Each structure stands twice: as C-alpha cells, then as structure tokens.
Amino acid sequence: MRYISTRGAAPTLDFRGATLAGLASDGGLYVPEAWPTLSRDEIAGLANLSYVDTAVAVMAPFVGDTLTRDELRGLCEQAYGRFAHAAVTPLKQLDHDQWLLELFHGPTLAFKDVALQLLGLLFERFLTGDNEGSLTIVGATSGDTGSAAIDAVAGRAGIDIFMLHPAGRVSEVQRRQMTTVRAPNVHNIAIRGDFDTAQALVKAMFNDAGFSRRFRLSAVNSINWARLMAQVVYYFYAAVRLGAPEREVAFSVPTGNFGDVFAGYVAAKMGLPVARLVVATNVNDILHRALSAGDYSSATVVPTATPSMDIQVSSNFERLLFDLGGRDGVALAGQMGGFEASRAMRLTNAQHEGAATHLTSASVDADGMAMAMRWAQEHANEVIDPHTAIALAAARRQTLNVPTVTLATAHPAKFPEAVERATGMSARLPKRVGDLFEREEAFDTLDATFAAVSDYIAARATPRS
Numbered sequence: 001m002r003y004i005s006t007r008g009a010a011p012t013l014d015f016r017g018a019t020l021a022g023l024a025s026d027g028g029l030y031v032p033e034a035w036p037t038l039s040r041d042e043i044a045g046l047a048n049l050s051y052v053d054t055a056v057a058v059m060a061p062f063v064g065d066t067l068t069r070d071e072l073r074g075l076c077e078q079a080y081g082r083f084a085h086a087a088v089t090p091l092k093q094l095d096h097d098q099w100l101l102e103l104f105h106g107p108t109l110a111f112k113d114v115a116l117q118l119l120g121l122l123f124e125r126f127l128t129g130d131n132e133g134s135l136t137i138v139g140a141t142s143g144d145t146g147s148a149a150i151d152a153v154a155g156r157a158g159i160d161i162f163m164l165h166p167a168g169r170v171s172e173v174q175r176r177q178m179t180t181v182r183a184p185n186v187h188n189i190a191i192r193g194d195f196d197t198a199q200a201l202v203k204a205m206f207n208d209a210g211f212s213r214r215f216r217l218s219a220v221n222s223i224n225w226a227r228l229m230a231q232v233v234y235y236f237y238a239a240v241r242l243g244a245p246e247r248e249v250a251f252s253v254p255t256g257n258f259g260d261v262f263a264g265y266v267a268a269k270m271g272l273p274v275a276r277l278v279v280a281t282n283v284n285d286i287l288h289r290a291l292s293a294g295d296y297s298s299a300t301v302v303p304t305a306t307p308s309m310d311i312q313v314s315s316n317f318e319r320l321l322f323d324l325g326g327r328d329g330v331a332l333a334g335q336m337g338g339f340e341a342s343r344a345m346r347l348t349n350a351q352h353e354g355a356a357t358h359l360t361s362a363s364v365d366a367d368g369m370a371m372a373m374r375w376a377q378e379h380a381n382e383v384i385d386p387h388t389a390i391a392l393a394a395a396r397r398q399t400l401n402v403p404t405v406t407l408a409t410a411h412p413a414k415f416p417e418a419v420e421r422a423t424g425m426s427a428r429l430p431k432r433v434g435d436l437f438e439r440e441e442a443f444d445t446l447d448a449t450f451a452a453v454s455d456y457i458a459a460r461a462t463p464r465s
Ligand SMILES: Cc1ncc(COP(=O)(O)O)c(C=O)c1O
Pocket: 110, 111, 143, 144, 145, 222, 254, 255, 256, 257, 258, 259, 260, 261, 308, 309, 387, 388, 409, 410
C-alpha cells in the first residue's frame, strides 16, 4: 500500500514512511492511494473473530508489506492486552435501536487509546535498526490525545514527546493524566491559547524547513494516518455484531478534529454497509455548518463542558474534501491555502453533495447534552460522559430505522463535574488510574507563539544524527 498527500506535492510513502512522517512535507495529510475493500463474505467472516483478529484483518491491507501478518498480530495483542475489558470495545444496548460502543477501556479512559497504544508500538518497531536518529513527537491536545499519547510512548527509547494543551481548558483529570507522568522523554506544555492555536503551532513546526531539517518530527494526532487506520477497526467490530453485512448500521460520532468519524467513512469505503454517519458537534459547530450549508468558516472557540470537541479547525476534514473532490491534490492545496489565509472556505458542489451521501450532522448545545445524559441514566441506567452525550443526543434526533451506535469516546469519570451537574451521579475513576490526585504535576506554560514553543522544544529535543 502506498500513501499520497492530500496536497499532491509530497513524496509517496509506504506505511512505515507515512507513520513516521506524520504530516506530509507539503502541509497535506497522507491517505492510501486507493481504498482497499473487503467482500461481503469477508465482512461476514469477521463476526466470529476476537478484537485482535478483527484488527489484523481490517488493518493488514493498509500495512502492506511493512509488517508480516504475525508481526501485526503480535503488536495488536500487546496493544489490546492492556485494555480492561475482554471485548476491548464492548457494545451495550440502550433501547430498541440505540447502542453504545464503549471505547474507553484503555489505560487512559478515552477512545484515543485504541489507536495510540498501537501507534506507540509501531514507532518502536519502525525505529528498530534505523539510524536516522531520535523521533521528536510534537502534538496538540484538547485533553484526551495528550494522555493517551504520553502513556503510549513514555519511557520508550529514541522518542521525545512534546504535548501542547490549552491552559485551563482541559478537565483536571485530563490534565493530571498528562502532567503526572514523570518520564524523562515526556514534556508537557500549557499554551496561553486554545486548541486550534496549539494545533496550528504543531503544523507550523512541521512546515518550517529549518526546524524539520534539524529535528526528526513525527505526529501522534490524527493527522497521522496510522491513528485513523486503527480506529476503522471498531466500526467493523461493532457492525458485524449487529448483523452486518446483512443489516445496515448507523453510527453517531462526537466530533472535533473529524478523525473518528473519518475512520467510519473509511470503513464505509471499504465495503461496510454504513447507513449513515452522524457528525455530532457541540456549539463549536464548524463541521455542522460545513456539512449542512457548505460553509467551512472558523469562528472563535467557545469553551464548553465537552472540551475535547472545542475545535474550530478540523484537521481531518481535509481528507474528506480530498476524497470527495476527485482526489485532486493541486485543487485541494489551493482550497486549503485559501482557508488558511482567510479562515473561511466554501465546499464545492461535489464535496457538499458527496458528503451528504454518507454524513448527516447536528450541533447539540449544553441543554441537549444534559438531557441525553439524563435519558441514558433514567432509561438504561448508564452514566455517560458529556462528549458521548452530544452524540447520543444527535443520534436520537435522527429517524434511521437501523441499529444506531453512539461512540462512547470517554469514561464519565474524566468529567465528574459535568456528569454530576446533569445527572446528580458521581462518576468514580476506575482503580487502574491509581493515585492520580496524589501525584505531583510537571508542566511549563508558554505563550502561544512559534518562537516560544519551537525554542522550548529545540532546547530539549535531540537533533537528527
Ligand atoms: C472524548 C472525546 N470525544 C470526541 C472527540 C472528537 O474526536 P475527533 O477529534 O476524532 O473528531 C475527542 C477528541 O478528539 C475526545 O477526546
């Protein structure tokens, strides 16, 4: 399998190259040259497989010959062996046609673990025997990517991780899960700005020729293709348990950076009968405006009780626009360049209409979120996190007549105040997070400028050898 950039001007890479590169050198994102497909029989055959075997079957075409099937299985066994539930991502029924797919049984209690536990191992595997020097991971987080990425790479040789989070805009549990990990290769930075600013700084470091020549940069955000690849698996895992390929299934996905829902789009492209993907946003609704009215224009981020979705520039939307726009890298580079200059863009007809064949969107406010939390509690005795509630509220607004799976992206105990406000319930942290509130925190706070952040990293990272 070869990987091409959405902006058409970066070298084509294999899976190993795309994983280590993270972002393409032309500022675009890597995508497979063509979508691999699974036949109906192959999809039906997944129904009896474990999570690990499903992961191997779904990911093998993307990995190509960079790993043998046995190597891939070994990495998946190691990654998913750390999950606290035997099914890795169990399904729960809420009522006749509403389901929850619990993605938070990994070490840091959010869906990010599903991909990042594997990505940490892939980095280690691909760096073995390679003489190009240490990897400098720079990432931006609105809460969950940071802790999952840090857990996945803390203490690994040949890797330094610099994680930027917006100061004061992540939950206390999220912050502590990052800042209490005391490994010498982990560097936490709180920036005086929002998540979009942090993400823009990360991209600017990749795009700065001098900085990226000096340091071997890589990404743990969903701009890294390997992240999305690992997330495609659970769409298959859930759908076959609900009757696919004989029966269509819909998914409702709480969305910020458009990574998780794009993984669902990829599953559909691979042949999974997905009736609909519901793109659920909070009031930071750039994606809802783009999908409903073709207007992708970035507004100021409003802090909400769903901080991980407080995003107004959704990186992976570029992958969708590329795929729906005829995979024309030159045209997309122009379109994205326009957006970067003005923070506004119109979707073309092909992009807007193409998106409508797969995706429906909804923006859910604080009341809608709280109502969904109460509904889950009263009707199904389930305490859900606020992000999951945004997607459940969006799912319940649809008339789909097929099983509808809401992705439960975080454990409710990551957001105890919001849970208690909406339901009166207290959400307890599982034992596996240990003494989070007793551990000492370490992080530095910086201005949200390229100079402040790149100087900080340059003073601590290992330059290319
Ligand atoms: C709990 C939670 N839900 C939903 C999202 C949104 O996912 P994505 O950015 O892939 O759209 C995030 C952050 O990524 C998250 O941490």
